[in-house]
Amino acid sequence: MEFELITFNESRSIINKILDYEPLENYELTPNEIFCVIEEIGIILEGKQIPNWNDFESGKIEITIDEIIKKTKIDLETEDPIIIISDECFKDQKAYKIPTNRLKEFAEQTYPRLYYMDLIQPLDLIFIQPSSKSISMIHHEGILMEY
Secondary structure (H helix, E strand, C coil), rough: CCCCEEHHHHHHHHHHHHCCHHHCCCCCCCCCHHHHHHHHHHCCCEEEEEEEEHHHHHHCCCHHHHHHHHCCCCCCCCCCCEEEEEEHHHCCCEEEEEEEHHHHHHHHHHHHHCCCCCCCCCCCEEEHHHHHCEEEEEHHHHHHEEE
């Protein structure tokens, strides 16, 4: 599957546009940092614990992309782009940009070929959908937060 790589600076600019806010300082593209930026504009996000995260973290069970998508605002019906930031993106400071309706294919086929692991890991993961102005963040402790 083809995908586009965009810089972290581009990703940050998209988040700022979604939030209609320009922070005074750059921030890291982690759920904690984005959460703090969202708090700066006066919005408090409520996190939801992903069920069975501890069992997932210890390797007793798997959590699939389908299970994650069902818990989020991600609209798989659109071809509009989604930006994906995983921990593996930090090495090159680049995020993945793909058509949203190909997210499942990316998660199940492309990402594992690139990194020899599933996209869904007990690590931080961020999905940004510019067209719907939504940001879905999974904190490495299994907390899902959405803007």
